[in-house]
Amino acid sequence: MTVFAEDRPATVTAHAHPVWKVVLSTRGHVEVHHFGHAPVRAPGVVIPPQLLHACITTGSYVAAFVEVSRVAAHRMSGPWPLEAPVVHRLLAVAAEEIPEELVGLLGKPSALDPRLTHVLDRLATTERLDDLAAEVGLSPSRLRALTPC
Structure with a gap:
């Protein structure tokens, strides 16, 4: 996980x-533009992986990037607003505890995709991502999207 403020x-x-x-606002709000949809404006926002978006904060903020393997794979179609009490709770915990707080909000992750397990096992002997993707029947871009790091 990476956190910055x-x-x-x-x-x-x-x-x-x-x-x-x-993205958690410490003063003001966060506004996320998910193209083709109304902007989401709240004290904090959770943005799912691979979502094309633009982001504006009106004041100071904390941003955390959490690996997909740390929380459940929700099928959110857009940004998820967080109300002030949740934002305050997340800001109050140490940076290393934000993923655990998100598990409480989003749920525990599912088991690692068996295709990824195969790829991880083969990384030591195969250098080309294209070759590994072909072995498990995925395109290289889809394999990158599924990779938990």
Whole structure:
């Protein structure tokens, strides 16, 4: 997990991450634009992996990037707003405890995809991602999206 904080507002243009993104406002709010949908504006927002979005904060904030293997694989179609009490609780815990708090919100992760287990076992002997993806019947881009790190 990666956590960072800024003491000023920020505007981030369209992007996507292969991890869960949690943005918590310490003053103000977070606004997430998920294209084709109304913006989500709240004290905090959870953004699912691979979601193309833009993000604006009106004040200082904390952002955490949590590996997909740490929480359940929800089928969220867009950003999920967090109300002030949840944001305050998440801000109160140490950075290393944010994933555990998210497990409480999102649920425990499922078992690792067997295709990923095969790929991880073969990493020591195969250097090309394209070859590993072909072995498990995935495109290289889909394999990257499924990878928990």
